[in-house]
Each structure stands twice: as structure tokens, then as C-alpha cells.
Amino acid sequence: xxxxxxxxxxxxxxxxxxxxxxxxxxxxxxxxxxxxxxxxxxxxxxxxxxxxxxxxxxxxxxxxxxxxxxxxxxxxxxxxxxxxxxxxxxxxxxxxxxxxxxxxxxxxxxxxxxxxxxxxxxxxxxxxxxxxxxxxxxxxxxxxxxxxxxxxxxxxxxxxxxxxxxxxxxxxxxxxxxxxxxxxxxxxxxxxxxxxxxxxxxxxxxxxxxxxxxxxxxxxxxxxxxxxxxxxxxxxxxxxxxxxxxxxxxxxxxxxxxxxxxxxxxxxxxxxxxxxxxxxxxxxxxxxxxxxxxxxxxxxxxxxxxxxxxxxxxxxxxxxxxxxxxxxxxxxxxxxxxxxxxxxxxxxxxxxxxxxxxxxxxxxxxxxxxxxxxxxxxxxxxxxxxxxxxxxxxxxxxxxxxxxxxxxxxxxxxxxxxxxxxxxxxxxxxxxxxxx
Numbered sequence: 001x002x003x004x005x006x007x008x009x010x011x012x013x014x015x016x017x018x019x020x021x022x023x024x025x026x027x028x029x030x031x032x033x034x035x036x037x038x039x040x041x042x043x044x045x046x047x048x049x050x051x052x053x054x055x056x057x058x059x060x061x062x063x064x065x066x067x068x069x070x071x072x073x074x075x076x077x078x079x080x081x082x083x084x085x086x087x088x089x090x091x092x093x094x095x096x097x098x099x100x101x102x103x104x105x106x107x108x109x110x111x112x113x114x115x116x117x118x119x120x121x122x123x124x125x126x127x128x129x130x131x132x133x134x135x136x137x138x139x140x141x142x143x144x145x146x147x148x149x150x151x152x153x154x155x156x157x158x159x160x161x162x163x164x165x166x167x168x169x170x171x172x173x174x175x176x177x178x179x180x181x182x183x184x185x186x187x188x189x190x191x192x193x194x195x196x197x198x199x200x201x202x203x204x205x206x207x208x209x210x211x212x213x214x215x216x217x218x219x220x221x222x223x224x225x226x227x228x229x230x231x232x233x234x235x236x237x238x239x240x241x242x243x244x245x246x247x248x249x250x251x252x253x254x255x256x257x258x259x260x261x262x263x264x265x266x267x268x269x270x271x272x273x274x275x276x277x278x279x280x281x282x283x284x285x286x287x288x289x290x291x292x293x294x295x296x297x298x299x300x301x302x303x304x305x306x307x308x309x310x311x312x313x314x315x316x317x318x319x320x321x322x323x324x325x326x327x328x329x330x331x332x333x334x335x336x337x338x339x340x341x342x343x344x345x346x347x348x349x350x351x352x353x354x355x356x357x358x359x360x361x362x363x364x365x366x367x368x369x370x371x372x373x374x375x376x377x378x379x380x381x382x383x384x385x386x387x388x389x390x391x392x393x394x395x396x397x398x399x400x401x402x403x404x405x406x407x408x409x410x411x412x413x414x415x416x417x418x419x420x421x422x423x424x425x426x427x428x429x430x431x432x433x434x435x436x
Contacts, residue, residue, distance in 0.1 A: 002400065002401045002402060002403075002406040003035055003036065003386065003389050003400045003401050003406075004033045004034065004035070005033065005034035005035065005036060005037065005039050006037065007021075007025075009037060013038065013039075017038075017039065017041070020041065021034070021039070035393075035398075035400065036389070036390055036393045037390045037393075038390070038393065038394065040052065040058065040393065040398070041053055042058075045060070045066075045070035045071060046069070046070055046071050047069040047070060047071075047414070047416060048060050048061075048069060048070070048413055048414050048416060048417055048418075048421055049070070050070070050398070056396060057396060058396045058397070058398055059396065059397045059398065059421060059424055059425065059428075060398050060413060060414065061397060061398060061399050061411050061412075061413040061417070061421075061425050062398045062399050062400050062410070062411070062412060062413065063398075063412075063413070063414060064252060064257065064279060064280055064365075064366075064412045064413075064414070065279045065280055065283070065284055066280070066283050066284050066414050067255055067256075067257070067279075067280030067283060067323065067327065067332070067414055067415045068280075068283050068323055068326040068327060068330070068332065068414065068415060068416060069283075069414045069415075069416040070284075070414070072283055072322075072323075072326060074322050074325070074326050075282075075283045075284075075285070075319055075322045075323055075326065077322075078318045078319060078321065078322035079285060079315055079318055079319050079322070081318070082096075082314055082315045082317075082318035083315050085314075086314050087313055087314055087315045088313060088314055089307075089308075089309055089310070089312070089313055090117070090307070090308075090311070090312040090313070091307070094314060094317075096314055096317040096318060096321070097117070097312050097314075097317045099321065100317045100320055100321045100324070101115040103321070103324060104291070104320075104324065105291060107262050107263070108263065108275065108291055109266075111271045111272060111275070111291075111293075112272065112273075112274070112275055112291040112292055112293050113291075113292070113293060113294045114291065114292050114293075114294060114297055115289055115290070115291050115292075116289055116290050116292065116297075116306060116311075116312075117287070117288070117289040117308065117311040117312030117316070117317075118278075118288045118289050118290070118308055118311040119286045119287070119288060119308065119310050119311050119316070120150070120278055120286060120288050121149075121150060121249075121251035121276065121277070121278025121279055121288050122149075122150030122151050122152045122155050122278075123150075123152065123288060123308070123311065124150075124251065124276040124277060124278050124288045124289055124290050125149045125150045125152075125155045125214070125247075125249060125251070125276050126150060126152045126154050126155050127290055127306070128212070128214070128247050128274045128276050128290050128292075129141060129154055129155070129158075129211065129212060129214075129247075130154075130300070131274065131290075131292065131296060131297060131300045132211040132212035132244070132245050132247065132273075132274070132296075133211045133212075134299060134300045134303065134304070135211075135245065135296050135297075135299055135300060136209070136210075136211045136212075136243050136244055136245065137209075137243075138203075138208060138209035138210055138211040138243060138244060139171040139203075139208040139209070139211055140171045140172075140173060140199075140200075140203035140208050140209055140210040140211055140212075140244070141158050141169065141171060141172050141173070141210075141211060141212055141213075141214065142172075142173045142174075142175060142196060142199050142200070142203075142210060142212070142213040142214075142239070142244075143158050143159075143160070143172065143173070143174055143175075143213075143214060143215070144174065144175055144176070144177045144178075144215060144219060144222050145160060145174045145175065145176050145177050145222065145404065146160055146161045146177060146221050146222045146223070146403065146404045147159060147160060147161060147174075147214075147215070147216065147221055147222065148161040148162070148216075148220070148221040149214060149216075149249055149251075154169070157169035157172060158172045158214070160174060161221040171203065171206075171208050173199035173202060173203060174199075175192065175195040175196055175198075175199060176191075176192075176195060177219055177222035177223060177225060177404070178192050178219060178222075178225045178228075178231065179222075179223070179225065180225050180227055180228065180361065181223075181358065181359040181361070181370060181378065182378055185227070185228050188228060188231065189228065189230045189231035189234065192231045192235065193231060193234045193235055193238060196213060196235050196238055196239070197238050200238065200239065200242045200244075204242065209242065209243055209244070210239060210242050210243065210244035211244055211245070212239070212244050212245050212246070212247050212274075213235060213236070213239045213244060213245075213246055213247070214247040214248075214249055214276075215232065215235075215247075215248070215249060216249045216250075216251070216252055216253055216264070217232065217248060217249075217250070217253050217258075217263075217264035217265045217267065217268060218252065218253040218257075218258065218264050218362070218363065218366050220252045220253065220366065220402065220410075220412075221402055221403075222402075222403065222404070223368055223370070223402060223403030223404065223408045224361060224362050224366060224367065224368030224402065224403075224408060224410065225361065225368075226258070226267075226361055226362050226363035226366070227361070227363075229267050229268045229269070230268075230269075231268075232246075232265065232268040232270045233268060233269055233270040235270075236270050236271070236272070240273075245273035245274065245296060246270065246272050246273050246274075247272060247273065247274045247275075247276060248263070248264070248265035248270070248272035248274070248275045248276070249276050250263050250264055250265065250275055250276060250277050251276060251277060251278040251279050251288070252279060252366070252412075253265075253366065254275075254277055254280075255277075255280050255281065255323075255324075255327060255415075256327050256332055256333030256336055256364070256415060257280070257336055257363075257364050257365055257366050257412070257415065258336070258363040258364040258366065259333060259334070259336040259337025259338075259340050259341075259363055259364025259365065260337065260363055260364065262333060263275065264363075267363065273292070273293050273296045274290055274291070274292045274293070274296060275290060275291040275292075276288075276289075276290050277289050277290065277291070280323070281320050281323065282316060282319035282320050282323055283319065283322075283323040283326075285315070285316060285319035285320075286310070286316065287316045287317075287319055287320045288311075289311070289312070327415065330416070332415035332416065333364075333415075335415060335416070335417075335418075336364035336365040336415050337364050338419075339365060339417050339418060339419060339421075339422050340362065340363065340364040340365045340366075340367060342419055342422045342423075343365075343367055343411065343422045343425065343426065344360050344361075344362060344367055346422065346423075346425075346426040347360040347367070347369050347426070347429075348360050350426070350429065350430060350433065354433050355375050356371055356372060356373065356375070356381060356384055356433075357369060357370070357371065357372075358370045358371065358372035358375055358378055362411075365411075365412060365413055365415060365417060366411075366412045367409075367410075367411040367412070368402070368403075368408045368409065368410060368411075369408065369409040369411070370403070370407060370408045370409075371384045371385040371388065371407050371408070371409065372407070380403075380405035380407035381407050382401070382405050382406040382407045384407070384436065385401045385406060385407045385408065385409055386401065386406070387432075387436050388409060388429070388432055388433070388436060389401050389409065391432035391435065391436060392428055392429065392432055395428045395431065395432065397424065397425055397428045397429075399411050399425075411425070413425075
């Protein structure tokens with residue numbers, strides 16, 4: 001895993017940390033991973049800050065789940081009030097889920113017409129693929145080379161970022177990421193569409209066809225590629241011509257994070273058949289779902305039924321409604337656009353003095369900074385990226401890394417991140433770079 005704790009260094013940690021890690025390994029088993037060479041123990045949080053047991057403050061420039069900030073009082077109050085009133089499933093008539101669905105669907109500007117709710121983004125993407133396969137009668141799924149779409153058996157099967165030992169599904173096909181750093185932007189769109197078409201042809205040659213092309217419009221796990229924005233529409237056209245559908249995975253890039261638009265796919269001028277959502281939807285409360293075009297869900301809805309015990313429950317809807325209200329009322333999409341530019345501009349200034357910063361990219365408050373050992377050859381430098389991530393951790397600023405080579409700094413703070421928080425992030429990064 002990118003930015004994972006190395007268990008072989010356990011002896012270098014303090015007695016308290018060693019004890020916690022030993023208990024964790026004994027009780028939770030070997031599959032879990034920790035961040036950072038020196039793992040962070042957190043005890044409480046507020047806004048964009050986390051606090052450890054000793055009360056030390058950490059600037060959180062990584063956690064996009066709490067999009068409106070840790071423990072936002074409006075979300076806390078909404079969840080507490082609803083939990084004290086009623087928590088039940090969707091088989092009873094309730095206004096809350098209808099009010100939220102109506103509000104949510106309005107943000108898509110008519111692109112999709114129905115909302116269905118799950119608990120996690122993995123469930124949302126799993127449901128989207130079930131619908132896609134049922135609607136099209138095909139099995140093939142096309143993804144980008146380092147995509148992450150979930151951890152159910154189906155979604156893990158089209159999430160290559162889980163690693164070489166996590167097998168992909170038989171009918172999954174990969175295309176290279178839209179690497180705007182290494183591929184000329186004028187040629188990128190044509191190359192990307194041609195790669196998708198080649199995989200469509202291969203699926204048809206094997207007799208199963210394409211059910212869906214699915215992409216995170218910020219290509220988060222591929223290395224964060226926000227621009228150009230002229231290739232997803234022709235990809236959708238090619239996929240639909242072959243009988244498949246286009247699925248926009250907005251689990252990481254939605255809800256105003258890109259700054260330019262409320263949904264990441266809207267930056268590309270493409271109309272999806274299904275939109276999947278999750279992570280920030282309930283500001284930490286497990287809420288996720290899909291928005292789907294009526295024609296795409298019609299056959300699935302006729303032939304089968306959908307029920308999720310906790311998906312769309314009354315407390316989840318209260319959390320989701322409060323989160324959506326805060327994003328709009330506090331102007332957080334606009335904040336993401338403004339503060340994101342401050343951060344990108346700041347890293348671009350740092351790049352003038354540090355040759356190892358190869359590229360600065362992103363949109364809104366989702367930013368990638370690519371570290372290289374040689375700017376001319378653009379050779380990825382994962383060791384340097386890890387050193388910066390861990391150097392910042394020691395200065396109590398939290399980010400991570402991403403991309404096929406794990407050499408891209410991943411910066412995606414809560415949407416309430418301010419210019420002063422950006423200044424601290426940049427100042428601490430400057431100090432780390434001076435020593436790295």
C-alpha cells in the first residue's frame with residue numbers, strides 16, 4: 001500500500017505505540033494497514049485538525065470523507081436528533097429520503113432521474129455494475145490502469161490499485177491513465193479514445209461485449225489528472241455505440257471538490273448513465289448511493305428488486321441532507337476553487353526552486369504534486385514522495401501519495417480548508433524539501 005507503515009521498524013517506536021500496534025495486529029489481523037513510518041494515534045478532531053492523546057494538533061490535508069470538516073456541528077446535531085427520533089429502513093414511507101433525493105437529483109441538472117442509496121462507495125459501484133450488466137446483457141468492464149472502485153468481490157475485481165496480488169475479473173480491461181504530464185495534451189484525447197475502442201473490440205472478440213466504462217473524473221488513484229477535459233465525452237459515445245453505458249464514479253471527485261463544478265464529470269461536458277457517490281456524502285457517517293437514468297434502471301427494476309437494510313436509513317439521510325446543506329450554505333465549492341488555486345500556485349512557486357517537483361496539477365481541493373528524480377526524463381521518485389509525506393507527518397501535517405509509481409503527493413483536505421491552512425501546508429512543505 002502507498003504510504004504504509006513498515007512493521008519491520010516497530011522496534012524504533014515508543015512503548016505506547018508498540019503496544020497499540022501489537023494489540024491491533026492480534027485483534028484485527030494481518031490485512032489492515034497503517035499510514036506513515038511513525039503512525040499517528042488520533043483521539044479527537046474538529047474542522048481541519050486532528051489531535052493525538054497528548055493534545056498535539058495535526059493539520060489534516062488528506063481526509064476528504066469529512067468534506068465539511070471533522071465533527072461539523074450541523075451534521076452532528078442532525079444525526080443526533082434523528083437517531084433520538086427514529087432509525088429505520090426504506091420500506092416505510094418517509095419524507096426525509098424523498099426530500100434528500102429531490103435535492104440531490106437537482107444538482108445533476110437533469111442528467112439522471114432516480115436515486116438509490118447504499119452505505120459505501122463500494123456498494124454503490126457494485127450496484128452500478130449489476131445494473132449495467134442487466135441493462136446491456138454484456139459483461140465487460142473497462143477501467144483505467146490504476147483505478148480504485150471498491151473492495152467488494154466485484155469492485156475489487158476492477159480496482160487494480162489494490163495491488164498485483166488482488167486479481168482482476170475475467171472480463172475487466174484496462175486502459176492507460178490520461179497522463180497529462182507525459183503525453184502531449186493535444187494527442188491525449190485521441191489516444192485515450194483509441195485505447196478504449198481497442199478494449200471494446202477485444203471484449204467483443206471474446207463474445208461478451210462491454211457493459212460499462214467507469215472512471216473517476218479526477219483519476220485519483222492513477223495520479224490525479226484533472227486536465228484536459230475533452231476525452232470522456234467521446235469515450236462515452238464509443239462505449240454506447242458498442243452497447244455499453246458510461247458510469248461516472250464521483251465517490252472521490254464529487255460534492256464540489258473540484259471547485260469548477262459540483263460533480264467532477266461536469267467538467268468534462270459528458271452526460272453519464274449512472275453516477276456513483278460515497279465517501280463525503282454524510283461527512284463521516286456511512287452514506288453512499290447512485291443516481292441513474294430512468295431508461296437504464298427500467299429493466300433491472302422490472303426484473304428484480306433492490307433493498308439495503310441500512311442504505312437510505314433515516315439517520316443516514318439526515319447526515320446526507322445536513323452535509324449537502326452545509327456545502328451550499330457555506331460556499332464550500334467556491335472555497336475549494338479559491339484555496340485549491342492558492343495551493344497549486346504555491347507548489348508551482350516551490351517547483352521553481354526544487355527541480356524534483358516535476359508537475360503540479362489538480363482541480364479545486366484535489367491536488368497532485370509529482371516528484372521525479374530527473375525533470376528532463378520525468379523519472380518517478382517514490383522514495384522522495386514518501387520522504388516528503390513522512391517529513392510532513394513529523395511536522396504534524398498529514399497528506400499521502402498516489403499513482404502507479406506512488407510518487408505523486410496527494411493533497412485533498414476537507415472543503416473548509418482556508419488560505420491560512422494552505423499557507424501552513426506550503427510553509428511546512430518548503431521546510432521539508434529543504435532537508436530532503
